[in-house]
Amino acid sequence: MKDIKNFIEDVGWPRILIALFLLSLFVLAPFVGVRLDASINDTLVRFGMNGVMVLAMVPMVQSGCGLNFGLPLGIIAGLLGAVTSVELEVTGLPGILTAMLIATPIAIVLGWCYGLLLNKVKGSEMMIATYVGFSSVALMCIMWLVLPYKSPNMVWGYAGKGLRTTISIEAFWQNAISGIGAFRINEFLAFPTGMFLFFLLLCCVMSLFMRTRTGTAMTIVGSNPDYARASGVNIDKMRTLSVILSTWLGAIGIIMYEQCFGFVQLYMGPFYMAFPAVAAILIGGASVKKANIVNVIVGTILFQGILTMTPSVINSMIQTDMSEVIRIIVSNGMILYALTRVTKVRS
Numbered sequence: 001m002k003d004i005k006n007f008i009e010d011v012g013w014p015r016i017l018i019a020l021f022l023l024s025l026f027v028l029a030p031f032v033g034v035r036l037d038a039s040i041n042d043t044l045v046r047f048g049m050n051g052v053m054v055l056a057m058v059p060m061v062q063s064g065c066g067l068n069f070g071l072p073l074g075i076i077a078g079l080l081g082a083v084t085s086v087e088l089e090v091t092g093l094p095g096i097l098t099a100m101l102i103a104t105p106i107a108i109v110l111g112w113c114y115g116l117l118l119n120k121v122k123g124s125e126m127m128i129a130t131y132v133g134f135s136s137v138a139l140m141c142i143m144w145l146v147l148p149y150k151s152p153n154m155v156w157g158y159a160g161k162g163l164r165t166t167i168s169i170e171a172f173w174q175n176a177i178s179g180i181g182a183f184r185i186n187e188f189l190a191f192p193t194g195m196f197l198f199f200l201l202l203c204c205v206m207s208l209f210m211r212t213r214t215g216t217a218m219t220i221v222g223s224n225p226d227y228a229r230a231s232g233v234n235i236d237k238m239r240t241l242s243v244i245l246s247t248w249l250g251a252i253g254i255i256m257y258e259q260c261f262g263f264v265q266l267y268m269g270p271f272y273m274a275f276p277a278v279a280a281i282l283i284g285g286a287s288v289k290k291a292n293i294v295n296v297i298v299g300t301i302l303f304q305g306i307l308t309m310t311p312s313v314i315n316s317m318i319q320t321d322m323s324e325v326i327r328i329i330v331s332n333g334m335i336l337y338a339l340t341r342v343t344k345v346r347s
Helices: 002-011 013-032 036-055 057-062 071-087 092-120 125-146 193-209 213-223 225-230 235-261 274-283 293-318 323-340
Strands: 166-168 263-265
Touching (some): 013 036, 013 274, 013 293, 036 057, 036 193, 036 235, 036 274, 036 293, 057 213, 057 293, 071 092, 071 125, 071 235, 092 125, 092 235, 193 235, 193 293, 213 225, 235 263, 274 293, 293 323
Antiparallel strands (some): 166 263
């Protein structure tokens, strides 16, 4: 009995209830005409698509910069890498690696500037980060029209310039990583081995980094700035490094998202993409001061699982196509719930 009580205290009732609700949806699915294998497949794919962007929250949380609502800044770096790769017409695995390689220096520069700004507004990082994300997306709405890309696969047909809202990468590097070692169990259920291995690789690298001297110093800066200062740690440097790392992970995350999704979405596409990532890591048990890899994995599974299962199950129950309405209600409801528990979630 004591073990059960300790387990509940460690995991927390919110995550237990959310997990039970998700499990009940999977159990109910076959009885309302929803294929269980297809539902599991969709949940696995969405987990892999979004996992890296949730992982991007960890460095900034650990360094005391709070949740990265400015994630669209990193996403923009990834989008620039993606469209440049398409412009160069590099296909397959070299194509997605080219996108990541191009996105990396852009993410580092943007992350460095972003970090300098957050160091000037200590105590208000999350509010400022939100406006940084929103304003960067708005600025890029102009830039996507004026940047000198010429590929007929991307520019508007009637003008011959300016990038389209949605760009297909099917002929370039769709599933270039997901397809590595992938295998199909049946017609509806496939396992994207490469995508999961890549995500687990980044998780392992992040976990090892947080155990290094630099990672430990970063954690100390977030948990006890006075002790870090007394120990000779450069607080602003550690905070800036964490922002750069988070921005870079955001860039890699959106490229992974695109290679699975099959399209690059520009203009207002990245506008709200930080909120699901923030909600996922909070639902996974993180707080504004502490986050780890377990929080990332658990939170992404719970958030994306419910977001995938709820519309299909409810649609089948009421025999009406309200999938988009239900998806909006569920996703925004979970985001609202997670944000209202910012100071209450156990780490």
